[in-house]
Amino acid sequence: MNRFDKTFQAADRKMFIPFFTLGDPNREESLALIRAAVDAGADAVELGFPFSDPITDGPINQRSMARSLKAGMTYDGCVEMLRDIREIYPDLPIGLLLYYNLLFKRGRSAYAELADIGVDGVVCSDLPIDESAEHMELLAEHGLGCIQMVAPNTPIDRATRLFDTSSAFTYVISRFGTTGPSAEFEDNSVQRIEMLRSLTDKPIVVGFGVSKHSQVVDFWNAGADGVIVGSHFSLLVERNLDDVSLARKEIEGFVRGLRTPDAA
Amino acid sequence: MFAELELRxxxxxxxxxxxxxxESLVAVLQEVEDxxxxxxADPVFMNxxxxxxxxxxxxxxxxxxxxxxxxxxxxxxxLKREDLLHGGAHKTNSVIGQLLLAQYMGKTRIIAETGxxxxxxxxxxxxxxxxLPVEVYMGAIDVQRQQSNVKRMELFGATVHPVSTGGATLKDAINDAxxxxxxxxxSTYHCFGTAAxxxxxxxxxxxxxxxxxxxAKEQLREQAGVLPDAVFACIGGGSNAIGTFAPFVDDPSVRLYGAEPGGLDDxxxxHAATLTRGTPGVFHGMHSLFLQNAEGQITNTHSIAAGLDYPGVGPELVALQDSGRATYEAVSDAETVDAFAELSLLEGIIPAFESAHALALALRTAPKLDSEAVLLVCISGRxxxxxxxxxxYRGI
Structure with a gap:
């Protein structure tokens, strides 16, 4: 059983899942940021391989990926980082977010490699279910969780199909748009989660645009099993490139704050 | 007026x-198809x-x-004179179709990218x-080298958004669109610029x-009573090429040639020679050939012709290459500039740098063709x- 399934089944609390671009701003600092978040209480991590042209990402994550690539990050480098993280955290659920071309170029052996590392789930934001027969087959063959994405305009019957074909969890995009903080969510974003919740018993994780404790809690309360925060952390990195330890402390504080009785 | 529709x-x-x-675009792409x-099939629309x-x-x-x-x-x-089309290039053909479609679909806002x-x-x-209100994404480098077109777009009331990420050219403009x-x-319809x-x-x-x-096929029949022996078009994403080739694909005697940007050729x-130097990948919504590194990171490209400066290409053109039906060759910036000057001097026509690639390939290929051969070249823009x-470029 992959670690997401185990954690969701055992969960007596909602999951908080930080997202990081592997290698931003460099490998060493990147690993330190991920460790800080996990040590502060993150329940799982979603990690992105940097891509030259991240079309579903807003400006903040675009710059994060550009920094990582500029610092010399490669696919092999990501693999090595993942092995390090797995070694430090044997039980941590690890999800990956990749643009499909990276997997496509790595070839079919990529799936065996990710399974060998101990990755628990994979999502490609530019690979809709209609084009993913082979991808899904390979994930299943290697025991990797298949994370489907549901968009704000995904019709109900299609959403049901996406829930049904997900393992690990289903990634629900909170609102129209690319990744990046939203000052506020429209009421219908939260209501949509409530509606989707009523369609399935399988784990739902909400991401895109979440940057505040209150937003995390709103989505939890609407029925999400987990919430992902990403760009907010990339922005903290960007603002503290001279001294990344400041970003690390803020990220630590953000995660810890969610676990105070007031917040959770 | 059009080739038979074949949705593939x-x-x-x-x-x-x-x-x-x-996933966010799946529903709207279905809307576009429907x-x-x-x-x-609606005579009112087509009329x-x-x-x-x-x-x-x-x-x-x-x-x-x-x-x-x-x-x-x-x-x-x-020469097929698409340079004489309103707007100055073949792009208008597809844009009128797409914007009428946007209205037909009830969309109220148009976005486009441009090279x-x-x-x-x-x-x-x-x-x-x-x-219809229009917003155009354009690479910052292209904004600089194509100022007159920026001014034209603004005169038509469009908003031009310069894009400075990546290589700041067409690929990056498509990303932002x-x-x-x-x-x-x-609310929005994406008026895509090429057959990709x-x-x-x-x-x-x-x-x-x-x-x-x-x-062109009909006009050549009227003027010369023949089919062309060879058809030439330039290829960035490939819309003028696939449009020019369309009615000739099933005529086995007609050779199809595509000219892609060889850039500095050093x-x-x-360069941006995707068909001859690219590798298979998945990007910009399609499985096609791309200029990319071994890991799949997309490369920034170069061409003197901003409209060809793109690391991908339309999928049907790749299939025509695989089957041997079409032949593609890279044409360098230097050859392009020579063809640009030659057409101006000999025929009184200033072709777009893009189209000058097609002409340069035609002039390069001419001696290899039968002495009676008829060549058809698409001058896609002025x-x-x-x-x-x-x-x-000439240092003046």
């Missing part, structure tokens, strides 16, 4: 094409489309026998004609652009926009 999601034995879009199929192609855009464009060029190269060379600015200009002017569409999918991207764009844009080839990666770059 996949091309060739290797299945190029497909619909690799983010709308297009319905509109294309309006034909009317605008005639009265607004100036179709049919002439087919011209290039006498002095033919004399010099010893082969009969005919050389020709697609942006065509979209901006057609948006003005139809009363796609991001805009993901964000504003309810996710299904149904490759087939739909080909259909709209097939007017070039269909007209062994460096300063070169007024390239004058500053030309004199700059």
């Amino acid at each position: 999601a996949r091309f060739g034995d290797k299945g190029y094409g497909g619909n690799y879009s983010s 709308g297009f199929v319905k509109a294309q 309006r489309f034909r009317e605008l192609l005639t009265t607004f855009a100036g179709r049919a464009t002439p087919l011209m026998f290039a006498e002095r060029l033919s004399e010099k190269y010893g082969r009969r060379i005919y 050389a600015g020709q697609h942006g200009v065509a979209t901006a002017m057609t948006g003005a004609k139809l009363g 796609m991001r805009d569409w993901i964000t504003n999918v309810g 991207g996710p299904y149904p764009y490759p087939s739909m844009v080909k259909y709209f652009q097939s007017v070039i080839g269909v007209e 062994g460096s990666d300063k 070169g007024d926009k390239d004058l500053d770059e030309y004199w700059h």
Whole structure:
């Protein structure tokens, strides 16, 4: 059983899942940021391989990926980082977010490699279910969780199909748009989660645009099993490139704050 | 007026094409397909489309026998004059179709990307004609080298967004247009500039652009009573090429040639020759060939022709190469500039740098063809926009 399934089944609390671009701003600092978040209480991590042209990402994550690539990050480098993280955290659920071309170029052996590392789930934001027969087959063959994405305009019957074909969890995009903080969510974003919740018993994780404790809690309360925060952390990195330890402390504080009785 | 419509999601034995879009765009791409199929079968829509192609855009464009060029190269060379189309390039054919479709679908806002600015200009002017607001994404480098087109777009009331990420050229402009569409999918139609991207764009844009080839075939029959022996077009994403080739694909005696941007041709990666030097990948909504590194990171490209400066290519053109039906060769910036000057001097026509690639390949190929051969070259656009770059290149 992959670690997401185990954690969701055992969960007596909602999951908080930080997202990081592997290698931003460099490998060493990147690993330190991920460790800080996990040590502060993150329940799982979603990690992105940097891509030259991240079309579903807003400006903040675009710059994060550009920094990582500029610092010399490669696919092999990501693999090595993942092995390090797995070694430090044997039980941590690890999800990956990749643009499909990276997997496509790595070839079919990529799936065996990710399974060998101990990755628990994979999502490609530019690979809709209609084009993913082979991808899904390979994930299943290697025991990797298949994370489907549901968009704000995904019709109900299609959403049901996406829930049904997900393992690990289903990634629900909170609102129209690319990744990046939203000052506020429209009421219908939260209501949509409530509606989707009523369609399935399988784990739902909400991401895109979440940057505040209150937003995390709103989505939890609407029925999400987990919430992902990403760009907010990339922005903290960007603002503290001279001294990344400041970003690390803020990220630590953000995660810890969610676990105070007031917040959770 | 158009080739027969054939909506295809996949091309060739290797299945190029497909619909690799983010989940947020899946529903709207279905809307586009449904709308297009319905509109294309609706006589009211098609009559309006034909009317605008005639009265607004100036179709049919002439087919011209290039006498002095033919004399010099010893082969009969005919030019399809898309440079005379309103807006200055073939882009207008597809834009009128797509913007009428956007209206038909009830969309109220248009976005587009542009390289050389020709697609942006065509979209901006057609948006003005139809009363649709237009926003155009354009690489910051292209904004700089195609200033006159930026000014034209602004005169038509369009907003031009310079894009400075990546290589700040066409690829990056497409990225930002796609991001805009993901964000504003309810109100907005993405007027895609070439016969590439996710299904149904490759087939739909080909259909709209097939007017070039269909007209040229008929005109050549009237003027010379023959089929061409060889057809030449330039290829960035490939919309004028696939549109020109469309009615000839099933004529086995007609050879199809595509000219792609060889850039500096100095062994460096300063080129955009995707068909001859690219590798298979999945990007911008399609499985096709791309210029990329071994890991799949997309490369920034270079061409003197901003409209060809793109690391991908339409999937049907790749399939035509695989099957051996079409032949593609890279043409360097230097050869392009020579052809640009030659057509100006010998025929009084300033071709776009993009189109000058096609002409350069035709002139390179002419001696290898039978002495009686008839060559058809698509002059896809006019070169007024390239004058500053030309004199700059010549060091003047």
